[in-house]
Amino acid sequence: MSDGQAGGNLKGFYMVFGAVALIGLGALGFNVASKAMGTAAMEPVDLEEVREDLRLLRDLAVPVVKGDPDAPVTIIVFGDYLCNHCAAFSLRERPRLEAEYVESGKARLVFYDFVLDTRPETGTFLAARAARCAGDQGRFWEFHDRLYRSQITWGMDSDKLGTFQEYGEALGLDSREFNGCLKSDRYAQEVSANWELAQALGLGGTPAVLVGAEGGMSRNLPDYYFETIQQAVDEVLGGSGTN
Amino acid sequence: MVVAILALLGFLVSLYMLAYALGLVGQVICGVGNCEAVQNSPYSRIGPLPVATLGVAGYLALMVVSFLGLQPGFQGSRAVPFALLGGGALGVVFSAYLTYLEAFVIHAWCQWCVSSAVIMVLAFVASLPELRRIGDSK
Numbered sequence: 001m002s003d004g005q006a007g008g009n010l011k012g013f014y015m016v017f018g019a020v021a022l023i024g025l026g027a028l029g030f031n032v033a034s035k036a037m038g039t040a041a042m043e044p045v046d047l048e049e050v051r052e053d054l055r056l057l058r059d060l061a062v063p064v065v066k067g068d069p070d071a072p073v074t075i076i077v078f079g080d081y082l083c084n085h086c087a088a089f090s091l092r093e094r095p096r097l098e099a100e101y102v103e104s105g106k107a108r109l110v111f112y113d114f115v116l117d118t119r120p121e122t123g124t125f126l127a128a129r130a131a132r133c134a135g136d137q138g139r140f141w142e143f144h145d146r147l148y149r150s151q152i153t154w155g156m157d158s159d160k161l162g163t164f165q166e167y168g169e170a171l172g173l174d175s176r177e178f179n180g181c182l183k184s185d186r187y188a189q190e191v192s193a194n195w196e197l198a199q200a201l202g203l204g205g206t207p208a209v210l211v212g213a214e215g216g217m218s219r220n221l222p223d224y225y226f227e228t229i230q231q232a233v234d235e236v237l238g239g240s241g242t243n
Numbered sequence: 244m245v246v247a248i249l250a251l252l253g254f255l256v257s258l259y260m261l262a263y264a265l266g267l268v269g270q271v272i273c274g275v276g277n278c279e280a281v282q283n284s285p286y287s288r289i290g291p292l293p294v295a296t297l298g299v300a301g302y303l304a305l306m307v308v309s310f311l312g313l314q315p316g317f318q319g320s321r322a323v324p325f326a327l328l329g330g331g332a333l334g335v336v337f338s339a340y341l342t343y344l345e346a347f348v349i350h351a352w353c354q355w356c357v358s359s360a361v362i363m364v365l366a367f368v369a370s371l372p373e374l375r376r377i378g379d380s381k
Contacts, residue, residue, distance in 0.1 A: 121283065
């Protein structure tokens with residue numbers, strides 16, 4: 001090979017090498033920048049300023065409510081989307097509670113997110129945000145139940161964002177609006193505050209079910225079964241004379 | 244030249260895995276297999292060090308050596324082919340061990356780890372003609 005040929009080959013090699021390096025490092029840089037820019041909030045935000053003030057925290061920890069706001073009894077549930085007992089509660093016990101108490105106006109259901117494993121890769125924080133994004137289009141509970149029905153599927157999935165987008169499409173949500181919400185930090189503060197509140201209340205696990213009279217103290221129940229909740233709700237209703 | 248390109252590809256794959264291990268990227272892109280199961284397994288670290296660090300260092304070394312081999316001053320050197328073949332062989336053995344872990348211990352595949360193993364084998368195969376260079380320089 002002549003020097004001229006060798007020089008030409010080397011030049012070509014350096015060009016290919018440079019192009020591959022540029023594309024590879026560019027793609028990696030984009031990935032890192034996307035994470036840094038927080039395109040999709042995947043984990044709780046720091047709420048140091050409100051952590052010590054329970055009143056502020058309660059205001060920020062907006063729950064999702066179902067039923068008559070003036071119902072005499074409040075059933076509060078703290079749930080995590082990858083907890084299988086929460087799935088059992090939502091899919092098996094909740095429909096009975098709704099039929100018996102919520103639809104009749106005797107109680108209202110208040111749901112708080114309690115993300116047990118806050119690591120982004122578990123996708124539970126994103127799931128909580130996704131359900132609330134679906135709530136923007138009035139489909140919170142449908143999405144919430146879908147997450148519980150499919151928790152093994154999306155729990156094992158590596159592309160959770162894509163999976164949630166598919167769930168949104170299957171529910172007939174406006175994709176652009178839903179995906180825009182999902183890929184932002186919308187509801188990150190609310191879900192984070194829910195999580196902080198659960199910790200401030202000393203709740204040890206999920207689902208945590210609390211029952212109380214409107215405006216009064218709530219009692220943390222020992223389990224989430226319909227019969228246990230029924231007994232607690234009936235006691236409050238009996239006490240308030242509205243049964 | 245082929246080894247340098249392959250080393251660059253391996254370096255980029257390892258760098259991506261390292262960025263993931265350090266939490267610099269969000270979810271790992273994983274079309275095939277279960278990358279997160281592999282990356283979150285106890286075998287993804289050696290002490291406090293992510294395994295990907297070894298990949299980054301190894302491929303970087305391979306890249307530097309293959310670049311040196313292209314320089315006129317190193318054309319007759321036996322050190323470059325020795326380093327390429329020795330490093331390649333070490334890389335292949337280590338990649339085989341990681342692939343064994345995926346198949347029989349973790350029971351999950353990571354497309355990036357498999358890609359890295361394939362790249363390492365290709366780089367080693369591409370270094371084999373260097374044997375002739377060692378023979379010639381005797």
